[in-house]
Amino acid sequence: FYGMGAGVRQGLNWDGVKLLKIVLPPVEEQIEITDYLEKQVNIFDTLIAKKEQIVTELESYKKSLIYEYVTGKREVCDMNEKEEIITIFDPQATRIMQEALAYKVIRHSGDNLKGRIHLMKIIYMLDSMLGLDLGINYLRYTRGPYNPIIESIEKNLSDKGIISINTAKKYSYTVIDDSFDIKYNELFAKHNSEIEKIIDYMKRMKSSRAEKIATLYAAWNDMIIDGVQNITDKMIIDDVMNNWTENKAKTDLSTWQHILNEMKDKKIIPRGYGKHTSRKSE
Template identity: 25%
Template sequence: MEKSKIDEILVSLGFGFPESKNDNIAFEETFEKYQFEADANKIDSEKILKSLKPKKKVTNIDYHRRTVLAAEIVYKLHKENTLGHLKLQKLIYLCQHSAQMDLYTNFLKQAMGPYDNRLMRSLDKQFKVNQWFQFSGGEYLKYQPLSKIGGHREWYEKYFSNQLSEIDFIIEKFRITKTKRVELIATVFACWKEIIEEKQLFNNEILIKKFYNWHPDKSKFSKQEIIDIIEWMKNEGFYPKIDLASS
């Protein structure tokens, strides 16, 4: 194809460059009001690259792993009257992120902290299908053991062999802790994690601000309660760590 023909095609598609005085005038009129408003210093290339990575396809094993983890928590705590849907979710969240597990969940910013509503429905169903537990919200002990209780354990030790100590630590640490306190800890943990991921300078004031911005319902916690939890988490060494695998 002749060069002139190629040029004509490029121009028709908008890829041509101005070559004459009239072309220059038209070009300047087109772009005279154009402004490049992006702040190059705020462009996070790492974040962009991570967002372009293909998402892992979820398999039945992924669903089974999270069910087995939840079953272990309930297995250890079903005789405690503090265990219900909300506390179970918070313990799953804390296990997943404190031990940096590759676990399929979708925790969203809800009034009660990080919460995955679909996960909860799935767990109730799978517990019953496997005859491990029956959830009874109106009972004093909300998770009633069924005929095959403990049937998850061989899978649990297989799936989480490298995280057994971290999971046991969390289960025992919060064994009798009331739901409201676990909600507070999980939300502070999530806000702390955001600060790390956003590479912000960390201090208590920034963390407290993030906490209150999480949801209007968080106003039920006083500033002193949040500060006390932050100090407790620091003393216990129980806070988000940098995930070297994804950094």
């Protein structure tokens, strides 16, 4: 017992515990400590998210590189005959692509854009329909395919003085420096016509409708990526209602079917481009 140290008391009962004096800092100091820890946790969470995004981008690049060699889009050169130039993947270049496309959506949509969720859905559709390879890992959120990286994309554009983010009455954006057109054109000029058509289709609809279209498209596109054959409307809608998030089952099947029919009429049909969505917890 004595080996336990002088600060240990044997057989301490509840009455004895109640008599113990526990020293706590003042309430104000406790609040300061809590605020500090919360800020540090947020910093760490942001840092982890950025590192995870870089890993995702590198993994995407690796898969696309393997695909290009397997399908013959790239050839393996004889190193004895000629020197091979190896392109190093640059996450910063990928982020500039993300910012340039977000800028284009904001600029081309004008006052029609209904905030961050609407912006994210249009970016997802552009990325997946055109195979832009933005390096974004889309997650199955309650409001459709999403990734919190959109928050840092917004912030970067705002910090650079390209847009302002308005939150007073409704969440909206204003372009304050259109010189970013140059960067956008450098990266997406060959896709510009298709990009504008997709933005024009989605910019005037409610955010909730854009969410449903993007969700149906993602479920359908995932099946194509997985190699599923003879995909039916029922399979797509079942995946949305049962394998996405719980709130998707609250929308009537007839509503999903109506939107899916409209997508087909508008030729909004996936071809297996882009990245497979993941569950939020994965």
